[in-house]
Amino acid sequence: MSNYFNTLTLREKLEQLGKCRFMDASEFEDGVSALKGKKIVIVGCGAQGLNQGLNMRDSGLDISYALRQAAIDQKRQSFKNATSNDFKVGNYEDLIPSADLVLNLTPDKQHTNAVNTVMPLMKKGATLSYSHGFNIVEEGMKIRKDLTVIMVAPKCPGSEVREEYKRGFGVPTLIAVHPENDPENKGWEQAKAYAVGTGGDRAGVLASSFVAEVKSDLMGEQTILCGLLQTGAILSFDKMVEKGIEPGYAAKLIQYGWETVTEALKHGGITNMMDRLSNPAKVEAFRISEELKDIMRPLFQKHMDDIMTGHFSKTMMEDWANDDVNLLKWRAATGETAFEKQEITSDEISEQEYFDHGTLLVAFVRAGVELAFEAMTESGIIEASAYYESLHETPLIANTIARMKLAEMNRVISDTAEYGCYLFDHACKPLLTDFMKTVDTNIIGKKFTDSNEVDNQELIRINSIIRNHPVEKVGAKLRASMTAMKVIKSA
Template sequence: MTAFHQKPLRTQLQALRQCHPVPKSAFSDGVEVLKGKQIVILGCGAQGLNQGLNLRDSGLNVAYALRQSSIDSKNASYQRAKDNGFHVGSFEELVPNADLVMNLTPDKQHGPVVNGIMPLMKQGAFLGYSHGFDVIEAQREIRDDITVIMVAPKCPGTEVRAEYLRGFGVPTLIAVHQDPQGLGLAWAKAWCAGTGGHHAGVLLSSFEAEVKSDLMGEQTVLCGLPQAVCVAGFERLVELNVPAAQAASFYQFGIEQVSESMKAGGVRLAFSKLSPAERVHARREADKLKAAFRPLFEKHMDDIIGGQFAEGMMADWAKDDIDLLTWRQNTAETGFEQAPPSSHFELDFDRATGLVALFAAGVELAFEVMVEAGISPASAYYESLHELPLIANTLARRRLHEMNVVISDTAEYGNYLFSNVATGIVKDVMAGWDLKELGEGGQFDAVDDATLSLVDEQNQNHPIEAVGASLRAYMRER
């Protein structure tokens, strides 16, 4: 049981609900407070490399500290940092002079990494995270003089870089966990500005709210549901005599296009692209899906809040990731992953009734369950809808392999934990669907105006729509 779980319920809820939009004016100083400071990043994976590139392009001093064994072997992290022109040194060389040490290593490495660098960190230095697992779930104890902050982009590292290069950014949560000098928020805002996140919208959160909402989103609608839909949906299309390459293409690219529509204008925009008869059918199927999925979503939320998920994953770490690696291999062997390469296509929404129903159900249900657990509606929106197309972008590149390479090991473990069960639920639902729902389109029963009006009102009045409209307007402010 972690320190969070030992707190009174009222205190837990206060931490989970902490989530306030930070006005654009709060970033008027940009990265100024970090100018001339020495930033040292630990880890050069997807987040480490791409955040470092953005920070350097924003005019900041960035270097990478790696284990001496990584430097000696010139492993992948070393090569990525050197190939991009960064100075690379050992912990002993770089950490003692660092003003801000960003721990962007995988969660399972946080313990030995942070315990190893803490004696090297100078008095009054700053320690940064992009995920709160180590502090909240692993209960890392950090020296009292060190300021502990978080900047958590709500997407994979590859998209952090892609959005920065187009002059924008990705929505980001910032938080301060330990603040002996009273400077934590100023440094977190500057770090966020350096990654470009301030252009897209920033929420002031807590380490507790970030880790609990992040784990829930990635396990269910962001990663777990797309994997379940790809695996089960591919099998169903092949059963219906659709060629394997075409079947894989429908999901590989269709999920991205449906989720992009939802990001732009909410779930209701995706529904609005369907014909009246398709819209009513999709709504009815989405409601059935929500009923079928609710117990699984609630179990994952309960296990995340209660700490059982963290305990199970850390137990797998102690077994050298046997479950994670087995599930990874099983995924690589699925029909969807093994199908012939497929080319990009533009989705005709008249053929996307089933996809709209599936992801409307997933988005709405993830949002509902997170809010019911005490997470703020704004955090629940980012973790259930806004990040979905950013994950789907990775799926469109190289299917599930790319998604699971780019997301963290923690997200990948949670994805499998969810999708292993969810795939069966999707199969059961799709057994009653044919090509009308799954890519070929077709005629559904005609609907009267009264029924259509009720369905449209239901789509428009879900609580996620109002929250999403407000946050999208906030993100559009430049």
């Protein structure tokens, strides 16, 4: 097996990277009918497996779980997840041969192994599905020619896939059909029905490609979504403690601060998030975020380049082959950080105080979202995809930090995302050493200033730069269509 992306010609690479079409609601009018009555078997019952299955069953589909015999015998978490939710569970021999659609929702590092075990048992003409294209794109997995290969990739953690569905909504989703495996021309119909089953169609579906999904997904999770939130959390916490802010307060300001400031981002983009600051604090946050962008731009570009060349996946796969030595070491080290161990105060922090005392957090988010968006679009990823992978998903990841700090984020995201998150964090912290020396409690921990004096011309100039960034333009369009979909639903 070899890297599939690297076997493509430049023309083919650009064509695949540029696949991104926002699908119209009318394209989902057939609902789940292409999968109605079909036997859908999910392999793996973890973060995505359980939550996608719950949604699809509620949408009227026939779901069961194929688990490894050992997981059944030992009643492992996957077995408990499935049986406690009254799903039918069996081993591969029991369930795979009669499956019309097999959803491979095992961790990426297990895909080659899992697919090689499952594929010989699959009936002729069945469909194999992924929620992340790593195995196909980075490992070059070849699938039997009679099988259809599709992808339905929710742009968020598994826990939020379920929460959004229960709210009557869904999460933006990328769908794709592997061009090498669509012998009966049924891939798109099935992928669309699957996206309706998980509720994704209510939030927005992009007709994408395996290539575009993998390259953008890896970039988002390593940089703004997980990596930068981790780096920003640790550095901001340490700085506050060093400057005498009460540690319990500092930890709470970070744990819930990301969630609070990115909630404003979710509703009205960077413009609205920055507007929640006082005018002088906004001017300062803008200045700092410009500085942060200059410092971190080379690192964001390096992550994008290493993802494109296959260097990232090659080195991560070396760690897989080495029993995850680095992943496990880095996970343990994260658990030992002062931020992670600090108990938070029970004192209340008002919503506005998170902004007023968190100027630096806002600056980190603006810098990270814009840099990730810019690095992706400069490399051929289309804007809507880049928006979902940078701005849209940041609040969903911030929600996991609010629940139980970085440990919870790193537990819920995939192992692939977690590995890339640590990689970025370890490179980013030293880059910011000099910058952090300039940081004081006026931008993290306390209010920037009590005055509201500001230069009109300066404010106008800054507002215009913020509002005219391409992520704001595409964001306004995509958010408008999400609201529209919600309205249709409740009518």
